[in-house]
Amino acid sequence: MDAQPAVPGPPLGSEAGSGEPMTVEPDVADTDARQVAPPAPARTRKAVVIAWAKRVLIVAVLAAAVYSVYSQWDEVYPTLIALPWPSLALSLVAVFAGIFLGPLVWKIVLSDLGAPVRFMDASKFYLVGQLGKYIPGAVWAVLLSMELAREAGVNRARSFTAGLVATGMGVLASLIAGLAALPVMLGGRPESNQLLWLFLLLAVGLPFLHPRLLTWSVNLVLKVLRKRPLESQFTAGKILKALGAAVAIYLCYGVHLWLLVDSLGSPRLDTLVLSAGAMALSMTAGLLAFFLPSGLGARELVITATIATVLPLPQAIALALVSRLMFTVADLAAAGAAALLAYVQKRRGVPAPVPAED
Template sequence: MTVEPDTTTNTEEPVPAEKPARTTKAVVIAWARRLLVVLVLAGAIYSLVSQWDEVSATLLSLPWQSVVLSTLMVVIGVFIGPVVWKIVLSDLGAPVRYIDSAKFYLVGQLGKYIPGAVWAVLLSMELAKEAGVNRARSFTAGLVATGLGVVASLIAGLAALPVILQGGEESKQLLWLFALLVVGLAFLHPKLLTWSVNLVLKTLRKAPIERRFTGVEVLKALGAAVAIYLCYGVHLWLLVNSLGSARFDTLVLCAGAMAISMTAGLLAFFLPSGLGARELVITAAVATVLPAGQAIALALVSRLMFTVADLGSAGLAALLSYAQRRRGIAPVPAED
């Protein structure tokens, strides 16, 4: 007797593996992240709306060409920011695409509109995690990028030093910032930079970085950071120029003033986006070439342009990231 082969086929589809249940901690973190984004957007929008009445009259009196070009220079400077992060992360052994660094840098920067520097750091770290960078490396990159930004701003800020020396007591109180330049330049040496970063990580009970920073990459990141402040200086000069001060030395002054103002705003971390500290420096510098009233108005107009640029660039970065995900271009898996 022959045994016929079993020709029946198993038509049952494989049962998909059940997704692991989300822990309470994961749910809380997810909702906290959403709440943080909402708070960040609300803070940025409030900053924009609250200044409108004070700025609108001066803004309407400015030539539209100057307004467009000035805003464009802010946008260019903002979009150079992710380049600094990309270079630093690559030097840390965590290369990312520009679009990914733009997402977690530009969107994360909206956290500065909430008082307390920690919000921008936390938001950037969470977004960097989605882009395949673990929190330790993103924290380290943020620390180094911030330090590079301060050094770059002080290098550009040297242009405003004569105005600070000739100004009143409030202006001269900023002179101590340049002491940071001497220290900062020394710590840009790869050995000292690696040692100082590892010291901070050790203090925070984090693992040290696996590789030493390289001099070429540090200089490239510093150059990109200086370019940011030069763009911001041109932005302010275009506004000043539109009101009748078109001298070349005014351009140098504006570059230095914007650089110092950004550092002053960064140090005033308890204020949303350094509100007030930045305007004080800009007003003091611009008031040397324009009437005080116009200087105050331009400082507020500059703040408005930065807020618009921050919101617009963050939205564009998030939109491009979403479009790439829809096309199946996913970031590398996140590290543990």
């Protein structure tokens, strides 16, 4: 049988037998996907704006903190060089110990809120977020902490609620520690008597340590924010752990001030109790004076009025300023250390938490 000659087929790109170019129909699924997909440029612009807003905010709070150190240097320097260096070093260590207990309180509260985080993640958004207090108005510290917590896998509603609970526990812990300074305040300088009303907050806040009442109040906040309520109520064990850690913070701060006071006078153990009470009350006064950068002035007033009962007034004022300087330096160093460690972990490929969806 003879081989049949090959019949040429239609040219590529044309229909069979027509000789007309074939029109290639676009894939329907691809067309639908292109129509459904959101426009990338708009989303990219939003991400760029948010990223730059974060950078500007961080630069602003760092500048404010550095200026706080610079503006007080002339008043602090004479007393600073008169203090023994061992006392200064140990005092600064006590400040760092108290600062690094702060993330632990947040970690405990967030775990009870159903949003457990690693201690390093809590350190990052807490320590860096705390720099926002150096800008007048508490809103900056809250916004910065919420945004950083979101990158750690905690949505804004949970981080905002945890911030309220942790702050409330901090106030109660400070007033509990501040009871140690109450006798001195009652018989001390008139300025300290004006702060006695702070202890009314203790009577109001203590009932909220009950798990049911605390859960109800948190769910009320979440309802106002139009967020889902807590899946379970707070536990007494976690509440006591967070409160204990908060009290330990003020004990560390008390040791910090006690080392400074005793370096200028004869060592007295009773000044440790006085110093713890003074630091605790000064922190609460500074928190309530949220319109001032990091409570500037309010903290120094309480420390000066209390420490002036055991030291001459000029020395008490100088120690209050030295304490302010040491806290500012420690805040900057702690935030820098947390940010640096996060960067190192990222470079080493340590898995980062998935940012939360609000």
